[in-house]
Amino acid sequence: MPNTGGSTRYRYTPLTDGAGNQLTLNLSGVRTLRLTELESLQFNSLEVGDLQMNYLLFLPATAAPSPRLPRIAFASPGKGAENADPDPNLNISILNADTAVVAGSIVLRFDGVNVTSSATITTPSSEGPGATVRYRPGLLLPKTSHTISVTYNDNASHSVSNQWSFTVEDWPVLASADATGGSPSTQFTVQINKAQDAEVTAPPDAWPNDSYRAELQLAGKISNSDDPSGGPFPNEAAGTNNGFYTVSVINFQGNGNNAGFFSGDTRFPGVTTDNPKHMAMAATIDLQLTNGVYAMGVDCNGGSLGSGNGGYQVTAGGSAGTNVYLGSSETYPGSGDRGEYLTFVAQNSGVYRFRLLYFQQDDGNPRCEWWWVDDRKTGTGKRLINTAGTTPTTIPATYALANGAAHPGFAIQMAKAPESSGQANSSARAENQLAGGIDPGTSMAYVNEAAGTNNGVYFDQTINYEQAGLLQGFFCGDRTFPGIGPNDPGYNGGDPNNIAMAATALLQLSAGKYVFGVRSDDGFKVTTGANPPYTDLVLGVFEGGRGSAETQFTFVAPVSGLYPFRLLYYEGQGGADCEFYSFDFDTGERVLINDPASANSIKAYRIFKLLNPRESGNSFRFDFETITGKTYTVEY
Incomplete structure (x- = not known):
């Protein structure tokens, strides 16, 4: 969107695909449209105020050509971008329409040079059925312009060609x-x-x-x-x-x-x-x-x-x-x-x-x-400056599982002590509370006001909680902690205290470096291990009490696979919230672990475990999750 040069001057910008080709939409019935600013300068939008998205304008048009061919739904850097990163990772999403792109036919050229063999092409695209093309051209000097060309065929023998240019942002340069x-x-x-x-x-x-x-x-x-x-x-x-x-x-x-x-x-x-x-x-x-x-x-x-x-x-x-x-x-x-x-x-x-x-x-x-x-x-x-960087922790390759994923999401164990118990802000207290140990304040076994109907065991897709379900942290859609909702005994009018939570899952990781984050009020500990309870190796931790704040930590997955992860969270008094997420290395964006709405989210799967084990005389009983259509064998 070209800069108008002022905060009071607006212009209409036609809807285009990622390559800048104008689009015509065929809409009927009730549809939801979302407008998102891409590659906008924070300085311009916040300090100058020259990025103010106002409204959508719909104009009647002739019907789109038929069949609708696969199009570039997203491109970064996009056409006419003037703030491209000097070390960019080209990211192009081709989305299918009436016909489908043939991934093997995709040809990428950068500044006129065929770089397809150096690009990574995957299917489907991050936007849906189609393909994603990624390529890192290396260092580009500020204020230089470059051209991207993408051609491909569809499954109906149509050829599609796109070309656009962008400019690298003006950054200081140290020359020879x-x-x-x-x-x-x-x-x-x-x-x-x-x-x-x-x-x-x-x-x-x-x-x-x-x-x-x-x-x-x-x-x-x-x-x-x-x-x-x-x-x-x-x-x-x-x-x-x-x-x-x-x-x-x-x-x-x-x-x-x-x-x-x-x-x-x-x-x-x-x-x-x-x-x-x-x-x-x-x-x-x-x-x-x-x-x-x-x-x-x-x-x-x-x-x-x-x-x-x-x-x-x-x-x-x-x-x-x-x-x-x-x-x-x-x-x-x-x-x-x-x-x-x-x-x-x-x-x-x-x-x-x-x-x-x-x-x-x-x-x-x-x-x-x-x-x-x-x-x-x-x-x-x-x-x-003048200190050495730290080497990220490498998870042992033996921790990775080749398979075993079943239901997506986290298995969560919750514990909530009565308001009057006054629990310490420490991981040791949280572990003792989750294990049903002795409450030092009463010298009796902990009372769990979050037990619910399954002894404090719950399942959820993401970790994004706030004690009253109010907006807190980096992500919308906050929920109350499992078992501590408005109808539960420990809710305390939306201000529950003395909470402990352990969320476990198998995370699907490709070999490489990762940056994770936990925003919490109060403390947390993220661990992994070869066997339950998966606490052999600490990856990230904040010990003690704090207001809602973030801790980032870096680690390396040596091989691709499913890695057991455990997030221990606890809260003493006051506010309570917790988010668990990863960082996108290309954009710096925070993405909730296992967010079903994000194609870039790291997938999480519940770890199979026995639920509610109990003994009666010579009989031992337990429950476990099942999947429709599967057969289970119990050996003893």
Whole structure:
């Protein structure tokens, strides 16, 4: 959809397929149509406000040609896209119509070169019957234009041809001329200047909250208006080397307390007083980069120019590390503590000098962290610059099952103690409660107000719960926890407490790397194993109480197969919600595990287990799920 250049100017955009070909719809009866914005810039839609989808307009038209041929229902990047990623994964969905695409006839060309042999073609498509074509062309430089061509035949001997172009988004580029050369640094060089905490009494303001002031302060060019001689402010962080220091990481807090994304904070170099004010700092480091796309971030106190809290600026390239502007709190991406990433492209491999300028005005609680984002699309893998990345946990291949899937979904065990019991926020308590152990508050066996009619065992398709069924987290459609609904004894008017839940399933994984997430209030633990209860290996955990928040974790499935997973969740007092999902590596989108409405969702299958085992005299009885038309044999 072309940019109109303003938030009050609209234009009509005709309905097209993914390749930009205009479509005619044959509609009758009651139909539901959904309008979704694709590849829109967050900056444009949120900050500028130039993406405002208004309404659908229906116009009478002649009937669509018959037969309707397979069409490109979705393409990314699409026709005319101007914000394509420099490291794109081409994703094209061909959807069948009156005739069906012949997958073996699909030919993909990128910039005129036949790349079909390097593409992945699967059936059906992610949109329904048809085919999906995926291809990764490699690094594309910003502001360059490229052409995609897709041709195919259908099962009625029709030939279809599509071609469109797109442009890579304008990102900062480090070129060969920006390389510093030499060897990468092992430490940061930090220059810091801290002026007096007290404000000046004579105008003008000595410490405007901007990068220009910070550069002047580091150069010793800010004059003290209270000093009749007009001399500069003394540098209280001068130390023995005129304010220069070496450090291994940028992870500072004014009093040395932990703050931000990372622990292990230290005081700002050379600054010994508590709650310091009026600081400026420049940190430089030479980093070895291969050609590719990178993302880094800065977390500092505030960054809003009017807040007085301070901000940052990051540049790179050249002997001073200032050739290429990467971003700052003074311009987009904005506030220094909102977590936006500074993305850029290294055109060639080499050693490049990076510079972080930090400035702080009158907030007495300053902090500053400078970090990489190893996976910029999912936002996972944050690590301080100049530290090694972590190796994802690899699940043992012996945990994978070749088959055994039956019913889709999760088997869920629920336990809910009475409101007065006051349970601890810990996985140990949750395990004890689910096992029917002794409640330490009563010295008696736990009472389960979520027992229902099946001793607390339930089945569900996804994990997307909120204690009163209200919207919470990243996904719509929240439900109450199984066995704790409005008609159950433990509902407590929509504020149930003392909950424990264990959800188990076989997840269908292809060999490769995965990023999962759990958003919870309070804690959780995700494990896998070779045998029940599948707790041999911890993949992700948050131990203790918290408000609704996310934890991401990465792991590797070494072989394709069905892997047993167990999600343990617990809640003490207050809010209660839980979501279990994966991340799409290409888009960064969160997708609920086993979401039947998403073709990209990881499938989950219930693990067969005995239900409600019971003993009466010499007899042992149990229940188990069955599938219509199947025969079951019990051996003992």
